[in-house]
Amino acid sequence: MGKQTIVPFGPQHPVLPEPIHLDLVLEDEKVVQAIPSIGFIHRGLERLAEKKEFTEMVYVGERICGICSFIHSHAFCHGVEGVMKIEVPERAQYLRVVWGEMSRIHSHLLWLGLMADAFGFENLFMHSWRVRERLLDLVEATTGGRVIFGSCKIGGVRRDIVGGAMADVTKELREIEKMSTEITSVFEKDNSVKKRTVGVGVINKEDAYLLGAVGPVLRASGVSSDMRMLGYGAYGQLQFQPMVETAGDCYARTQVRCKEIYQSFGLIRQAIERIPEGPIETKVTGTPNGEFFARLEQPRGEVLHYIKGNGTKFLERYRVRTPTFANVPPLVHMLAGCQLADVPVVVLTIDPCISCTER
Amino acid sequence: MPFFQMSKLAILSALKKPATRLYPFEIRPDIDKTRGRIELKVETCTFCTLCAKKCPTGAIEMDRKATPRVFHLDRFKCILCGACVEVCSTKSIHTEGHWAPPTDKRGNVTWTQEAPPPKAAAPAPTA
Amino acid sequence: MTTHFEEQPIIILNREELVAKVAQLKKDGYRLVQVCATTLADDFDITYSFDKDYKFESLRLSIPRTDAVVPSITGEFFGAFTYENELQDLFGLKVTDLKLDFGGKFYQLAKKTPFNETKAEATAAAAPKPTPTPEAK
Numbered sequence: 001m002g003k004q005t006i007v008p009f010g011p012q013h014p015v016l017p018e019p020i021h022l023d024l025v026l027e028d029e030k031v032v033q034a035i036p037s038i039g040f041i042h043r044g045l046e047r048l049a050e051k052k053e054f055t056e057m058v059y060v061g062e063r064i065c066g067i068c069s070f071i072h073s074h075a076f077c078h079g080v081e082g083v084m085k086i087e088v089p090e091r092a093q094y095l096r097v098v099w100g101e102m103s104r105i106h107s108h109l110l111w112l113g114l115m116a117d118a119f120g121f122e123n124l125f126m127h128s129w130r131v132r133e134r135l136l137d138l139v140e141a142t143t144g145g146r147v148i149f150g151s152c153k154i155g156g157v158r159r160d161i162v163g164g165a166m167a168d169v170t171k172e173l174r175e176i177e178k179m180s181t182e183i184t185s186v187f188e189k190d191n192s193v194k195k196r197t198v199g200v201g202v203i204n205k206e207d208a209y210l211l212g213a214v215g216p217v218l219r220a221s222g223v224s225s226d227m228r229m230l231g232y233g234a235y236g237q238l239q240f241q242p243m244v245e246t247a248g249d250c251y252a253r254t255q256v257r258c259k260e261i262y263q264s265f266g267l268i269r270q271a272i273e274r275i276p277e278g279p280i281e282t283k284v285t286g287t288p289n290g291e292f293f294a295r296l297e298q299p300r301g302e303v304l305h306y307i308k309g310n311g312t313k314f315l316e317r318y319r320v321r322t323p324t325f326a327n328v329p330p331l332v333h334m335l336a337g338c339q340l341a342d343v344p345v346v347v348l349t350i351d352p353c354i355s356c357t358e359r
Numbered sequence: 360m361p362f363f364q365m366s367k368l369a370i371l372s373a374l375k376k377p378a379t380r381l382y383p384f385e386i387r388p389d390i391d392k393t394r395g396r397i398e399l400k401v402e403t404c405t406f407c408t409l410c411a412k413k414c415p416t417g418a419i420e421m422d423r424k425a426t427p428r429v430f431h432l433d434r435f436k437c438i439l440c441g442a443c444v445e446v447c448s449t450k451s452i453h454t455e456g457h458w459a460p461p462t463d464k465r466g467n468v469t470w471t472q473e474a475p476p477p478k479a480a481a482p483a484p485t486a
Numbered sequence: 487m488t489t490h491f492e493e494q495p496i497i498i499l500n501r502e503e504l505v506a507k508v509a510q511l512k513k514d515g516y517r518l519v520q521v522c523a524t525t526l527a528d529d530f531d532i533t534y535s536f537d538k539d540y541k542f543e544s545l546r547l548s549i550p551r552t553d554a555v556v557p558s559i560t561g562e563f564f565g566a567f568t569y570e571n572e573l574q575d576l577f578g579l580k581v582t583d584l585k586l587d588f589g590g591k592f593y594q595l596a597k598k599t600p601f602n603e604t605k606a607e608a609t610a611a612a613a614p615k616p617t618p619t620p621e622a623k
Contacts, residue, residue, distance in 0.1 A: 021594075036592075037588070037591065037592060037594060038592065038593060038594070039575075039592070039593040039594035039595050040594065042593065042595060044600065046601075047600070047601065047608075050608070052415065056415045059415045059438065059440055060415075063438075081491075082491045085491070123365070123368075123369055124365065127368060127372070130378045133378075137390065140390050140392070140393055141390050141391065141392060142392065143392070144392050144393055144394035144441070145393075145394055145439070150394065150439075150440055150441065158441075158445070159392070182368055183368075185364055186364045186365050186368065189364050190364055190365055209517055210512075210517065210563060210564070210565065211563075211564060211565035212517060212518045212519075212563065212565035212566075225540075227540075229540060230492060230540055292491070292494070293494055293535065293542065293544070295492075295519075295542070302519070304519060304520055304535075306520075306522055306533075308524065316524070317522075317524040319520075319522045319524075321519070321520040321522070325568060326519075326520075326565070328568050329564065329565035329567065329568060330565075358593075
């Protein structure tokens, strides 16, 4: 048995988008155990629900994370609408689907760039983000903000996409889809990508299910589970199936995310074809009294917003359980047994969004 | 051959013009619906203070008792949510198409308005 | 088209029945979704949520704040160690038989157990204290 050394990884590291600390116990370049530790970016957002009225908490919910911000605000609104039993008009639900899927595409393109950066492929990183810029300009033209969309509110959406703008959106998305095929084909076929990702960070089906993995980490190990099948928003009216792979390694997770980009383009096209005319919001009166667990599918997995109201304007408890928090035990399992040089690739393959994890 | 996948992308991008913009010599044209910085048209403002009440961060402070009446906006606290724009009864507050440029000092932006003359007392009803 | 809100049954248990019920759920093929605690005036309400094929079920315990001890479920679901360490660090709950116990060092925070106070206690603690009046001569 070789000598054991402990190497601290993070919170500052060039490959991490956000600070997380891992103590890696090494035996001559092979990781034996990884001990995580978080709390560097804890802002106490859950306690803020005691000070801000529930209609203003949408702004806080949006700003929990920059990358997955729209779906956080959708989940908060869905949670409060579940407690107060508010009927959201159909056009607003379809618009929420369109923006939610745009947010998923932008998040996956961002992740593809960071993954290329993790194994040193800077050229591909820059190209992925160049395609993402085009998408962010489209988002800004429809919602008003590039990263924080600011379009969801309790009872509907704040802005509409009218007439000619819808045709522009379809045309622009076709361009962006063509540009993304160039990027994802490199991730699928390139030899250097395969050498760094095939067989690295393997987790099998039973372990992924029992350790509580969610999102692409679970789907790449063979379990078909996607919260969009629950039918919230307008997803009940659209046709799609979860994208599943069986290998359970980093390459499989990359393929799941690449396939989901094209699935999102298809879902947006379906939603734009079926969107009905009508109002985009309903008036909200009264205060929430009761509790509801809102479960939605973020780009990283299943997010859960627990809303508990007690009849006053302030919520009694607001709890956010983000997908990265649920993916930390599988990460610890995956790191045991890999080489030191593979640690950045494995950490990035669960798509860590630490500001979500620690709210 | 997998090698040609990436080399085609690399060679094409070397031959085309750059995808980046030479900022600050070239500024991006404004996009129509952007929620940019907040501006006030003080002549039409009635100082109803609804925007100050709706602002989630408390960036707007108004004083209608002072002469002249003042409207403070702290640009550092403003999160560009647009709640004030939606609730304004006279549509005096609006968002521009671009964000505020970077600055090197904190400070409020203040608009003032001369207080309107007090209403004349109604004549006593004749018996 | 009506908005679809799923059914979310909540089963109330007490502390002793928790581990047996969780073992039963694991045998039936459920996976752990989350563990959440709420601070009320006299006790903590802890909710354990499980999911199988999009069917959602929750268990709820009520633990008095003066006797804040709860048994661990890491024997059944090892992935629960993150949630239970968070309960220890943020709420001050003591969890017994934890398989991977960080001893309060999982969440590195400046203020210990920040969530261990209700809204009323937090506003009372933040209110300025009255200055003592000088004695009249």
